[in-house]
Amino acid sequence: MEIIMTVDLYDKRYYINRELSWLEFNQRCLDEAMNNKTPLLDRAKFLAICYNNLEEFMMIRMPGILVQTPSAVQNDPDYIERPVILGMIYEKITSLYRGYEICWRRLKKNLAKNDINIRSINELTDRQKDWVRDYYKKRVHTLLTPMALDVSHPFPFISNNSLNLAYKLKGNNGPVYARIKVPIPLLDRFVSVPSEHGADFVLIEDIILDSSECLFPGMKIISANTLTLIRNADVKVTIDEACDLMSAVEESIEDRQMGFPVAAVFDSRCPKDVRSFFIQNLKLSSMQVLTTKETMCLSSLWQIADLDCPSLKERPMTPYTHPDMQDDYDLFSAIKKEDRIVFHPYETFNTVVRFIEQSARDPDVQSIKICLYRVGKDPSIYRALEKAINNHKNVSVLLELRAKFDENRNIKWAKDLEEIGVNVVYGPVDLKVHSKLLQVVRLEDDRLVRYTHMSSGNYNVSTAKQYSDISFFTANDEIGEDVGELFNALTGYFGKREFKHLLVAPLNLKDTLIEKIDREIQVHKEHGNGHIMMKSNGLIDADIIASLYKASIAGVKVDLNIRGLCCLRPGIKGVSENIRVTSIVDRFLEHSRIYYFENNGNPDMFMGSSDLMPRNLKARVEVLYPVLDKDLMRRIRDKILLIHFADNVKARLLLPDGTYVHVLKDGRKPLRSQEWFIENRGIWHD
Numbered sequence: 001m002e003i004i005m006t007v008d009l010y011d012k013r014y015y016i017n018r019e020l021s022w023l024e025f026n027q028r029c030l031d032e033a034m035n036n037k038t039p040l041l042d043r044a045k046f047l048a049i050c051y052n053n054l055e056e057f058m059m060i061r062m063p064g065i066l067v068q069t070p071s072a073v074q075n076d077p078d079y080i081e082r083p084v085i086l087g088m089i090y091e092k093i094t095s096l097y098r099g100y101e102i103c104w105r106r107l108k109k110n111l112a113k114n115d116i117n118i119r120s121i122n123e124l125t126d127r128q129k130d131w132v133r134d135y136y137k138k139r140v141h142t143l144l145t146p147m148a149l150d151v152s153h154p155f156p157f158i159s160n161n162s163l164n165l166a167y168k169l170k171g172n173n174g175p176v177y178a179r180i181k182v183p184i185p186l187l188d189r190f191v192s193v194p195s196e197h198g199a200d201f202v203l204i205e206d207i208i209l210d211s212s213e214c215l216f217p218g219m220k221i222i223s224a225n226t227l228t229l230i231r232n233a234d235v236k237v238t239i240d241e242a243c244d245l246m247s248a249v250e251e252s253i254e255d256r257q258m259g260f261p262v263a264a265v266f267d268s269r270c271p272k273d274v275r276s277f278f279i280q281n282l283k284l285s286s287m288q289v290l291t292t293k294e295t296m297c298l299s300s301l302w303q304i305a306d307l308d309c310p311s312l313k314e315r316p317m318t319p320y321t322h323p324d325m326q327d328d329y330d331l332f333s334a335i336k337k338e339d340r341i342v343f344h345p346y347e348t349f350n351t352v353v354r355f356i357e358q359s360a361r362d363p364d365v366q367s368i369k370i371c372l373y374r375v376g377k378d379p380s381i382y383r384a385l386e387k388a389i390n391n392h393k394n395v396s397v398l399l400e401l402r403a404k405f406d407e408n409r410n411i412k413w414a415k416d417l418e419e420i421g422v423n424v425v426y427g428p429v430d431l432k433v434h435s436k437l438l439q440v441v442r443l444e445d446d447r448l449v450r451y452t453h454m455s456s457g458n459y460n461v462s463t464a465k466q467y468s469d470i471s472f473f474t475a476n477d478e479i480g481e482d483v484g485e486l487f488n489a490l491t492g493y494f495g496k497r498e499f500k501h502l503l504v505a506p507l508n509l510k511d512t513l514i515e516k517i518d519r520e521i522q523v524h525k526e527h528g529n530g531h532i533m534m535k536s537n538g539l540i541d542a543d544i545i546a547s548l549y550k551a552s553i554a555g556v557k558v559d560l561n562i563r564g565l566c567c568l569r570p571g572i573k574g575v576s577e578n579i580r581v582t583s584i585v586d587r588f589l590e591h592s593r594i595y596y597f598e599n600n601g602n603p604d605m606f607m608g609s610s611d612l613m614p615r616n617l618k619a620r621v622e623v624l625y626p627v628l629d630k631d632l633m634r635r636i637r638d639k640i641l642l643i644h645f646a647d648n649v650k651a652r653l654l655l656p657d658g659t660y661v662h663v664l665k666d667g668r669k670p671l672r673s674q675e676w677f678i679e680n681r682g683i684w685h686d
Contacts, residue, residue: 007574009549009575010542010546012077014077014572015542015567016566016569016658018567019085019089021658022053022564024658024659025583025585026057026096027096027099028583028652030050030100030103033046033047033103034106041309042314042587044305045302047104047107048299051297054096055161055299059232059234060234060404063232065085065089066086090287094290097290100294101293101294104295114309115197115199116198116199117195117198118201119202121207121210124200128193131193131194132191132207132210140207141214144183146178146216147178148176148177149176149178149179150176150177158181159181159231160230160231160233161229162228163182164179165227166178166179166266167216168221168222168224168271170219170220170222178216189303191204201304212224225266225267225269226296227264228264228297230262231259232261235252245426245429246401249402261284262288263290264279264288264289264290265290266290266291267292268293269293275289319344320348321347321348321351322334325342331355332362332451335475336475339473339474339627339629339632340472341636341684342470342471343469343640343681343684344457344465344467344468344470345464345466345468347681347682349461349465349471352438353381353384355438355451356385356388356438356440357387359384359393360384360391360393362442363391364444365388365393365441365443366394366441366442367394367440368395368438368440369395369438369487370438371400371433371435372397372410372458373400373458374458375460376460389420389421395421396425396491397417397425398433398491399413399417399425400433423491425491428490431506432620432621433620434609434616435486435609435621436455436456436458436608437487438453439453439483450477450480450481451473451474451475452474452479453471454608455470456593457469468588468592469591470594472625478500479500482500490621494621503608504622505621505623506620509624510617513544513606514544516597517547517548517551517597518547518550520551520597521556523598523599524555526600530551530556530598531557531558532557532558532596532598533561533595533641534594534596535593535594535641536611537563537564537593538562538566538616539560539611540567540614541612541613542567548560548568548579549575552575552578553574558578558579560579560581561581561583561584561590561644562582562583562654563583565613566581568581570656580653583652583660584644584650585650585652586673586674587674588674592640593610594606594636596637596641604626605637606627607625607627607636608623609623610624639680639683640677643676646673647663650673650674651673
């Protein structure tokens with residue numbers, strides 16, 4: 001007898017608000033920065049990540065909440081009325097800033113114990129003070145522009161995320177105010193001061209404050225304090241008939257610095273009248289004003305985290321390379337022999353770079369096509385493509401100009417690639433191309449053979465050392481045909497296409513995943529062994545969540561490993577009792593996506609670029625590809641996916657109230673998944 005569904009699967013009570021979920025992820029990063037078991041400089045790295053994440057949240061998410069919310073958003077299951085959510089968000093942000101203060105104080109003490117000292121000017125020796133003042137005269141003073149703030153000087157524009165000094169001075173007719181922008185990144189935030197023992201650093205703003213009399217000669221300085229302003233950076237690229245996409249993106253980047261103020265962060269010692277003066281001129285509400293007792297803008301802590309002190313970091317790892325894919329081995333033969341994965345960073349990303357380099361040299365290679373989203377600074381792939389052009393290959397690059405905060409770099413890459421003769425296209429105007437695709441066409445025995453690479457990660461040599469991603473190589477004809485068809489759609493006109501194997505957003509990806517969930521429900525009704533496992537970076541889409549609730553109600557076991565945002569609320573009686581959600585925050589950024597459906601012993605597995613968020617499913621071109629080799633699928637499931645779910649050291653369990661707790665060991669041996677992958681790297685090939 002068919003069970004009639006009586007539960008409203010879109011009931012708002014069953015959904016965690018996405019903004020609060022984002023801030024909970026930031027809390028998990030802060031927990032790592034506070035964890036004494038984490039190596040010291042890695043703790044500094046996590047605190048830098050915390051600051052950067054929170055700055056991005058306020059630049060990207062807060063503007064839409066501060067302005068009138070569109071009615072479509074009000075209908076989302078995770079929607080909370082604007083006045084209520086604003087209060088909840090600012091309460092959590094304030095709590096995070098307090099946590100940052102505590103963390104930074106502890107870090108400074110522990111750094112000092114290891115002869116890395118973040119000193120105030122007063123703590124320096126006389127010789128060091130002389131050096132600092134000489135440094136100010138030679139390197140700093142000329143870069144500064146003191147700006148008076150009075151009736152004859154209009155209130156200056158304060159750029160987004162800049163560090164500033166707010167001065168209160170004694171004037172002829174009472175107190176007057178002034179502002180100076182600290183010249184970062186022209187100068188290091190942490191200035192290394194010569195020391196006879198250990199490493200001494202002084203903050204650049206402290207150096208400026210120490211020599212303030214040089215900026216305001218003859219005036220008495222009553223107070224001088226730091227402040228930073230965060231502006232709306234969620235700018236939209238607007239294209240009309242009078243401009244092209246590149247021009248529109250370049251214009252939008254300029255708009256980012258001009259966005260309306262979202263929040264201001266003041267040194268808590270800043271006098272009330274100074275703070276009020278800036279708040280009034282910036283037109284901020286009291287809720288948008290934050291204070292901190294400790295140093296602000298600590299995203300610059302990467303400078304400290306990158307210090308060459310191996311004993312204060314995670315032990316170095318030598319990436320594994322499969323014997324069939326060593327430097328002296330023919331990659332085309334290895335890929336043609338069988339489908340292969342490369343699990344980064346436990347396996348070297350150089351395999352991907354070398355595949356492009358080998359393709360560039362191979363006389364039988366006819367063409368190379370690649371999608372680039374975030375490329376980074378490393379020129380390895382650019383040089384390989386340049387070599388291919390010089391060897392008369394047909395090279396096409398689909399380069400996404402709108403990768404947030406990487407627009408300038410991508411525009412430069414686009415221009416550089418065009419200059420060497422690469423066919424550069426930008427994809428559909430109304431869709432970001434987030435797919436990670438590479439296809440090489442080779443002439444073999446008078447037949448064109450497609451070699452395809454797909455991944456969850458970008459073609460970025462630098463982040464491939466820091467992100468956990470899975471690369472996939474195949475010479476499968478049907479998958480190659482699908483990818484070739486998708487490239488044609490992206491470089492030509494994107495529209496409805498039929499694919500034999502690929503799941504492509506926004507065409508068929510979401511609907512197919514829901515179909516697989518529904519099939520698992522039916523399988524469970526027939527056999528009682530339904531099981532769904534998903535590893536993703538974000539789970540927000542209400543239709544996917546509702547389908548998973550439906551599966552849970554039917555008795556299907558659902559295991560989710562969601563690194564970041566998760567709007568699904570597990571553990572609700574009668575709705576999500578069969579759903580378990582964990583999150584792993586560790587040395588490497590978890591970035592791979594794996595979607596597994598047991599299907600009564602005849603499983604399906606998909607991997608690729610797409611998370612389970614509306615932007616991925618509706619507003620981006622994303623690709624999930626099937627793992628057709630059943631033995632390879634088994635190895636990925638048993639030696640990668642299940643290891644993530646077995647983590648009881650770095651994994652945290654999502655509770656029904658939206659908070660996270662450490663996973664209980666329940667008598668099991670400690671298993672830290674990333675450490676297990678390091679110790680057993682390459683085992684997924686056996």
